[in-house]
Amino acid sequence: MTGKLGYSAAIVSIGRCVTKRDDAAILTALQLGAIASSRAIQNAGIKRRQIGAFFTGRCPTSYRTLQYNQTLLNELKIAPVFNTEVTAHGAGALGTIELAVLAVNSGLVDYALCVTNEASGVWLKDKVGQNAAGESNPQFEAPYGPTTPSLYAQVACRYLHEYGATSEMMAKVAVENRHWALTHPHAAMRNRGAITIEDVLNSRMIASPLHLLDCAVNYPGGISTAFIITRAELAHNHSNPTWIAGFGQQTTHEWISERMGAYDLDVIGHEPNLTNTGCATAARQAYEMSGLKPDDIDIVQTSAPFSFVHLMMLEELGFCKKGEGGPFVMDGHIDFDGGLPFNTMGGYLSFGQMAQGLYNLHETIDQIWGQAEGRQVPDAHVGLVHGHGGILASHSVMIVSRERA
Amino acid sequence: MTEPSIKLEDWAQGISMRAGPVSLGLYQPSPETMEYWHGIERRELMLRQCPACQRCFHPKRIVCSDCGSSELTWVRASGRGSVYSFSEIHRPPSATFATGVPYINGLVRLEEGVHLFTRFIPEPGPVRINAPARLDFRVLESHWLLPVFLVG
Ligand SMILES: [Zn+2]
Numbered sequence: 015m016t017g018k019l020g021y022s023a024a025i026v027s028i029g030r031c032v033t034k035r036d037d038a039a040i041l042t043a044l045q046l047g048a049i050a051s052s053r054a055i056q057n058a059g060i061k062r063r064q065i066g067a068f069f070t071g072r073c074p075t076s077y078r079t080l081q082y083n084q085t086l087l088n089e090l091k092i093a094p095v096f097n098t099e100v101t102a103h104g105a106g107a108l109g110t111i112e113l114a115v116l117a118v119n120s121g122l123v124d125y126a127l128c129v130t131n132e133a134s135g136v137w138l139k140d141k142v143g144q145n146a147a148g149e150s151n152p153q154f155e156a157p158y159g160p161t162t163p164s165l166y167a168q169v170a171c172r173y174l175h176e177y178g179a180t181s182e183m184m185a186k187v188a189v190e191n192r193h194w195a196l197t198h199p200h201a202a203m204r205n206r207g208a209i210t211i212e213d214v215l216n217s218r219m220i221a222s223p224l225h226l227l228d229c230a231v232n233y234p235g236g237i238s239t240a241f242i243i244t245r246a247e248l249a250h251n252h253s254n255p256t257w258i259a260g261f262g263q264q265t266t267h268e269w270i271s272e273r274m275g276a277y278d279l280d281v282i283g284h285e286p287n288l289t290n291t292g293c294a295t296a297a298r299q300a301y302e303m304s305g306l307k308p309d310d311i312d313i314v315q316t317s318a319p320f321s322f323v324h325l326m327m328l329e330e331l332g333f334c335k336k337g338e339g340g341p342f343v344m345d346g347h348i349d350f351d352g353g354l355p356f357n358t359m360g361g362y363l364s365f366g367q368m369a370q371g372l373y374n375l376h377e378t379i380d381q382i383w384g385q386a387e388g389r390q391v392p393d394a395h396v397g398l399v400h401g402h403g404g405i406l407a408s409h410s411v412m413i414v415s416r417e418r419a
Numbered sequence: 420m421t422e423p424s425i426k427l428e429d430w431a432q433g434i435s436m437r438a439g440p441v442s443l444g445l446y447q448p449s450p451e452t453m454e455y456w457h458g459i460e461r462r463e464l465m466l467r468q469c470p471a472c473q474r475c476f477h478p479k480r481i482v483c484s485d486c487g488s489s490e491l492t493w494v495r496a497s498g499r500g501s502v503y504s505f506s507e508i509h510r511p512p513s514a515t516f517a518t519g520v521p522y523i524n525g526l527v528r529l530e531e532g533v534h535l536f537t538r539f540i541p542e543p544g545p546v547r548i549n550a551p552a553r554l555d556f557r558v559l560e561s562h563w564l565l566p567v568f569l570v571g
């Protein structure tokens with residue numbers, strides 16, 4: 015069944031708009047979204063009336079409107095017949111593209127436009143307070159004074175306990191992420207120099223076991239990324255279509271304490287726990303749909319706001335066995351020099367995290383078409399992108415390929 | 420701010436919390452959880468329970484995920500449990516909580532099989548996974564009277 019969807023649609027155009035805190039003109043999330051969308055439509059060589067489906071990630075936190083999807087389509091003067099926001103936290107970003115694949119294959123529409131946009135780094139100064147409000151249950155968690163790092167730290171605490179991972183193993187991910195960020199023109203930490211495992215361990219404790227350098231840096235600006243998707247028969251009319259080889263998504267809970275109320279589900283197992291995530295299900299579906307396996311993947315981006323999450327995702331994406339993410343990275347398998355190209359923008363830890371990031375997918379497509387100036391990975395033809403949000407609540411996985419199978 | 424006394428007719432107004440200039444939103448005891456908050460005022464920790472299968476649930480549950488019953492009742496927790504996970508917070512979410520750092524938040528596993536987010540107090544300590552935890556009630560930095568767990 016899923017085999018029919020593999021390679022059935024392609025990304026035929028991308029539009030991007032980036033603003034940095036230091037720029038003369040700081041753009042809002044809506045400006046970023048409108049400009050990136052317009053660029054994507056122009057790059058595709060299609061007319062705005064050909065956009066049949068329009069999917070956006072959740073409303074930007076920095077630009078609240080009741081119906082943000084309509085706010086943006088109103089700017090673009092498009093009239094889609096199928097439009098909605100996809101709100102599975104950060105996983106909803108790739109979720110827009112998954113929905114687009116289904117929409118264009120239905121035959122109801124020819125072209126789908128998918129957009130994410132956020133500029134919270136510019137507009138919301140107190141990210142720690144604001145994030146804690148958004149990521150903890152207002153009744154049962156927030157009155158205890160949690161921060162986002164401390165909520166993820168619950169999972170880290172269990173992961174270290176159950177699998178024997180160490181702070182050094184977590185730190186190794188931050189070190190390798192930083193190497194890549196030094197090569198990316200838009201990375202938040204581009205000019206901050208390389209770091210060592212000792213630097214991470216000596217950085218101040220935020221929420222045990224997470225040190226400052228185990229945590230994502232909030233992107234100092236704003237980013238919008240827009241994609242045009244169409245089905246195979248139409249994709250052949252466009253130059254350099256990027257094939258969507260496979261995808262998957264799973265959501266298991268809302269708040270972290272609620273996660274421990276989830277049980278008897280295939281992905282979790284019989285007993286509640288914090289360390290089996292929906293990423294494994296999403297990855298399995300993506301691999302099945304594409305007919306590919308982890309060995310076939312040339313480049314990987316993971317959506318991981320804390321270092322230990324990368325270790326867990328490497329396992330759940332099938333690059334190593336469950337519990338062996340730590341030894342895997344310590345053995346050099348994600349090394350900037352010679353390892354699996356992993357978070358080639360620098361990841362959330364050093365590129366910076368901008369909510370609802372489709373920029374990871376953009377980076378992957380740049381790499382597989384040889385357009386990643388200054389950081390180009392040789393011979394990367396197949397890429398895997400992971401998206402996630404909530405406290406490991408929602409996960410998406412997408413595999414894209416330069417060649418059609 | 421004072422310790423809130425929860426009334427059903429007040430619930431939709433919520434209680435505003437701020438972190439500097441940023442609103443943390445409204446903490447809103449709501450009709451389906453009111454008995455939990457009334458229990459706290461009596462120094463009792465209340466959980467949900469399915470009368471058909473006896474399984475206990477988080478106080479927020481509305482239906483039984485085993486049999487589908489929507490007739491869940493309230494049951495008083497024994498107050499005995501153990502530490503499932505924890506984190507010592509050094510960077511607080513707001514000035515409100517800065518007075519308490521470092522403090523330890525985590526998930527407690529109650530002997531009824533329910534997990535709750537809570538504050539662990541190392542009395543006598545230390546806080547570590549599987550350490551026994553027993554219920555107490557404290558007014559925390561949020562000025563709310565809340566269930567907490569003493570560990571060690
Ligand atoms: Zn039942």
